[in-house]
Amino acid sequence: MKKVQITETVLRDANQSLMATRLPYSDFEGILSEMDKAGYYSVECWGGATFDSCLRYLGEDPWERLRNIKKAMPNTKLQMLLRGQNLLGYKHYHDDVVEKFVELSVKNGIDIIRIFDALNDFRNIETALKAVKTYSKKYNRHVIASGCISYTQSPVHTVEKYVEMCKKLKEMGFETICLKDMAGTMSPYEAENLIKGIKAEIGDMPVILHTHCTTGMAYMTITKAIEAGVDVIDCATSCFSNGTSQPSTETMFYALQQYGIDCGLSEDVINKVNDYFKPIKQKYVDSGRINAKSMATDAQALVYKVPGGMLSNMIANLTDMKAMDKFDAALAEIPAVRKDLGYPPLVTPLSQMVGNQAVTNVLLGERYKQISKEVQNYFKGEYGIAPAPVNKDLEKKILEKAGMDAPIDCRIEDSKRTGEDFAKAKEALGDLAKTEEDIMSFICYPDQTRKFLEDRKAKEENVCKYVIEEA
Numbered sequence: 516m517k518k519v520q521i522t523e524t525v526l527r528d529a530n531q532s533l534m535a536t537r538l539p540y541s542d543f544e545g546i547l548s549e550m551d552k553a554g555y556y557s558v559e560c561w562g563g564a565t566f567d568s569c570l571r572y573l574g575e576d577p578w579e580r581l582r583n584i585k586k587a588m589p590n591t592k593l594q595m596l597l598r599g600q601n602l603l604g605y606k607h608y609h610d611d612v613v614e615k616f617v618e619l620s621v622k623n624g625i626d627i628i629r630i631f632d633a634l635n636d637f638r639n640i641e642t643a644l645k646a647v648k649t650y651s652k653k654y655n656r657h658v659i660a661s662g663c664i665s666y667t668q669s670p671v672h673t674v675e676k677y678v679e680m681c682k683k684l685k686e687m688g689f690e691t692i693c694l695k696d697m698a699g700t701m702s703p704y705e706a707e708n709l710i711k712g713i714k715a716e717i718g719d720m721p722v723i724l725h726t727h728c729t730t731g732m733a734y735m736t737i738t739k740a741i742e743a744g745v746d747v748i749d750c751a752t753s754c755f756s757n758g759t760s761q762p763s764t765e766t767m768f769y770a771l772q773q774y775g776i777d778c779g780l781s782e783d784v785i786n787k788v789n790d791y792f793k794p795i796k797q798k799y800v801d802s803g804r805i806n807a808k809s810m811a812t813d814a815q816a817l818v819y820k821v822p823g824g825m826l827s828n829m830i831a832n833l834t835d836m837k838a839m840d841k842f843d844a845a846l847a848e849i850p851a852v853r854k855d856l857g858y859p860p861l862v863t864p865l866s867q868m869v870g871n872q873a874v875t876n877v878l879l880g881e882r883y884k885q886i887s888k889e890v891q892n893y894f895k896g897e898y899g900i901a902p903a904p905v906n907k908d909l910e911k912k913i914l915e916k917a918g919m920d921a922p923i924d925c926r927i928e929d930s931k932r933t934g935e936d937f938a939k940a941k942e943a944l945g946d947l948a949k950t951e952e953d954i955m956s957f958i959c960y961p962d963q964t965r966k967f968l969e970d971r972k973a974k975e976e977n978v979c980k981y982v983i984e985e986a
């Protein structure tokens with residue numbers, strides 16, 4: 516019997532897409548042991564924005580959350596999303612920091628690390644991959660490194676190009692490949708051609724499809740991908756599915772059943788999971804945390820090839836500047852800017868960079884009269900290699916201004932590995948830091964972590980006082 520497995524995303528991507536990652540541990544703690552019996556391929560529960568959100572908004576230690584989930588779900592593979600050399604932040608970290616982060620993730624219970632780079636510059640995911648192998652061995656666990664491709668559409672992003680990328684990921688030593696369609700713009704036939712092309716080249720290496728329902732394409736796209744031989748699909752329990760989230764787990768379960776495809780899930784358990792989350796979802800709908808807009812279908816991304824989040828960002832910026840009359844012109848400028856940058860996938864941080872530059876060009880009535888610092892750094896090579904050649908005149912102008920002959924040809928970290936980050940962070944935290952995990956949180960999010968650790972210390976001191984008084 517043909518098999519297609521399902522990754523459940525309610526704890527990470529559905530939570531992130533529908534409610535800005537504000538689901539506290541206490542809201543889902545009660546269902547974890549049941550979820551452990553469902554038979555998912557994996558549960559995506561960590562990484563992405565969960566780390567930042569725990570420290571910044573929820574007053575939770577992200578590492579403790581991971582350990583708790585692991586304890587409650589010993590039989591399920593726990594999965595995280597990692598932005599390669601950016602880890603869970605927005606800048607490039609040094610190799611020793613990336614290695615330590617991966618080590619601590621493995622040590623605290625992660626089983627699958629899905630690693631991607633916004634530009635698909637695989638030099639930026641190599642350190643993390645090697646670290647997964649090293650620490651799998653050290654902690655005597657089989658942790659799967661999944662090589663992830665940021666999917667986009669452009670004249671240079673052909674099926675052949677994606678197949679090449681997959682071959683490269685296989686050569687590098689990844690165990691599975693994930694196609695990540697963050698904007699939900701992959702169409703059914705694109706999925707079919709892609710999966711067929713990839714499967715023909717990389718043989719029995721598992722291929723995973725990650726998409727979003729944002730534009731309304733996802734169910735059709737997934738269906739075609741299944742027909743073409745995809746191995747794993749990402750879904751979310753139905754009350755946390757659709758809109759900007761993933762397709763529904765139960766819906767796919769019933770559809771696959773009629774296809775005669777076994778997805779290994781327990782019908783009873785996945786329905787219980789949905790029943791558990793229903794009142795939780797209602798609570799956040801009532802509080803306004805889950806917005807009607809994120810639950811709806813928005814097909815604009817299919818027209819403009821611009822992700823929904825990027826459009827709403829542009830609208831907000833133009834409204835602030837009282838320049839909404841320039842919206843159409845700015846939208847029309849995006850393809851030109853994207854071409855000049857060599858067709859980067861429009862995912863964070865590239866989506867903001869391209870959008871802001873298009874707005875600037877239109878507002879000043881002249882292309883590149885002002886160039887943002889980020890776009891200048893991009894041309895200097897600091898983000899990695901662009902998918903296609905960039906605009907050479909623009910590159911020359913930027914490099915001349917920076918006194919450079921050519922863009923840097925190595926990763927920006929290669930000349931800067933210092934080993935200092937840890938020592939400095941440890942010193943800065945003093946007795947606030949109790950573990951290596953505390954120090955790592957501080958390196959990733961200094962301000963939020965300091966505040967979190969200070970609050971933790973104050974709480975502990977209060978408890979001590981109470982115990983002494985009681986005695």
Ligand code: CO
Nearest residue numbers: 528697725727
């Ligand atoms: Co996603």
